[in-house]
Amino acid sequence: MRFPGRSAMFAFGVLASTVLPAMADPVTVKDVTGRDVEVNVPVKHVILGEGRQIYFLAALDKENPFQHVVGWRDDLAKADPESYAAYLAKYPGIAKLPTFGGMKDGTFDIEQAVSLKPDVILMNIDAKTATEEAGYIEKLAKAGIPLVYVDFRERPMENTEPSMRLMGKLMGKEQVAEDFITFRSDAIKQVTDVLEKANPKKPVVFVERAGGYSDDCCMSFGNENFGKMVELAGGINMARKIIPGTFGTVNPEQIIASNPDQVIVTGGMWEAYVPGGDWVGVGYGADLAEAHRKLDKLTKRPAFTGVKAVRNGDVHGIWHQFYNSPYQFVAIQQIAKWLHPDLFADLDPDATFRALYARFLPLDYKPGYFVSLKGE
Template sequence: MTFGRIATGMMAAAIVALLTLAARAEMVKVTDVTGREIEVNVPVERVILGEGRQVYLVAALDAEDPFKRIVGWREDFSQADPDNYAAYLEKFPRMAEIPTFGGFKDGTFDVEQAVSLKPDVILMNIESKQATEDAKYIEKLASAGIPLVYVDFRERPFINTEPSMRLFGKLFGKEERAEEFIAFRAAEIARVTDVIEKAKPARPKVFIERAGGYSEDCCMSFGDDNFGKFVEMAGGDNIAMDIIPGTFGTLNPEQIIASNPDQIIVTGGWWEAYVPGGAWVGVGPGRDEAEALRKLKALTERPALTGVKAVENGQVHAIWHQFYNSPYQFVAIQQMAKWLHPDLFADLDPEATFRVLHEKFLPVAYRPGHWVSLTDVD
């Protein structure tokens, strides 16, 4: 009799477990940032990240263990952002065991490897779209029952960041958490844009240099989005806005000198893996600010910046490059606003904003070092 009751109880528990699993798993249609409709079984449990730095958002959704769903990822996080990679590795050492693979754009992605990892979905950045279509990766993966979804934090971040965050939230079954992050981000951006809209200050001319010192060529910059848009939102006039037709492009030295910018902002990072001993400015979490300042000063001695107003007045700054490729853009906007309009934003503390972001959403501790300015040099 007792055995019968136990068996019945076990059967009931098994049925409940199966029903719970069935209730959790649901085939839904999602729309990615290109407008494609894709059927995905959610919440996903096995994910391939088409770019390792997508973990910037994954970590905010799965803060208890950002790597529990990741079964494969592109090997760029450790190279492009070794400081954060090290911080996550220390807390989640098994992340080093996640299989890595090549990129879609450079043709080194291995479809057979991806299929062998049995992912529920592959999350791919939008800049890989053309290469993905040319190689017919979508069709090849679909034949194995693997959907591919496009997201974007880089090409058109002020159009696509919120939809991308909602898409991650839907796929991960973390929609409420995603909305919390979206609301936090919007409120922090508004702390700048509301003030600019009300005060309508004179806009200083700004040259934003993408990855200054990464190569000997000069000078990569941004058009009407990404850091170019950050400048406008922070109350500046991006000198490349009407010269570069898209998000990314290049200015020649003559254009910079002729524009005579009031402020120069260089994006930087620790790129020893890509350009050993390069002239890039090594800002980032925990980095040596004195060394970053030394390298920033050296960049002002290039011919392209000869005699421009920003250099003459010491209004030259460097900021962490990875703000361009993450949902943390609002921190950069706040810091840029402080450089461009110090009186308007005297009480704004981007350092505190970034610290709160880590405390509320991320599993690793905040470390300063994400920006430096020649205005801080005596």
């Protein structure tokens, strides 16, 4: 038998390297809980523990963020139907993606997950307790499937950057992740640098979480999420000392007694959850006239009787999903513009969001994320 010469073998090696796909390499990554997890990267198959995780996956893959998704939780179509419809129109194949229930409500189907042979499962940090109590990590490990935690909700101002870097590492999009982080940081500095120099008086702000979603009043935020965004935007979060964690509830009497200067209500198109509800329908391409009507209706509730913000028209609606995505910097800019209109007269949050879409996201931008009663 005649063996090929060294030059022939070299030529074969070059050919193979150009034809065969690059093999994934095992790498140990640290998730946002501090766990060291071994994952073969770049991952080729991923399960999204929450459908809204597409917000950050899309920012890393402008061409086709779904190309490696083999399953996802079924929340996006209900929580953000406009964005889901836009993604569905561009990527119709997502209608056939297997869907899952949640870890927290015990409806996650681990056998289905294993059958899809993912390289990794992404889980939000707020599902950590339920995940551990059910022993999912150990069960998945027996099938050779790692689980990593990300966080854009519990401590987004602390965990967004490490979560994006982690995802960049997993998806082989490390430079894109760094570019996004820089874009985000620069947008926030457009607010914080001005405030540091001007040192304006800070208005008291009440942020109502998902106002009108139920008849109860009122959910809000402690010293994180929208509460932290308010402070970065130059305000005092009314509920900071009332709510010890990220999320909680304040009594109507506390709102009246605090007499906030500004009220911000988070909202979305939640027809699937609360048909015909009083929620403020802001979001991708939203009908702002209808959102304005609903926002005004919410001010008539007893919790806002005689409140300064209502008297002065300083009541605003903002897209709820800023609380659960890496796009919080747009919300910070808009809140700053509401709280300090003279300082930020030239700041254009809508243009910032439009630039984000143009540079990082696969969809065409549609406004509709903010509404206000001020001056109307």
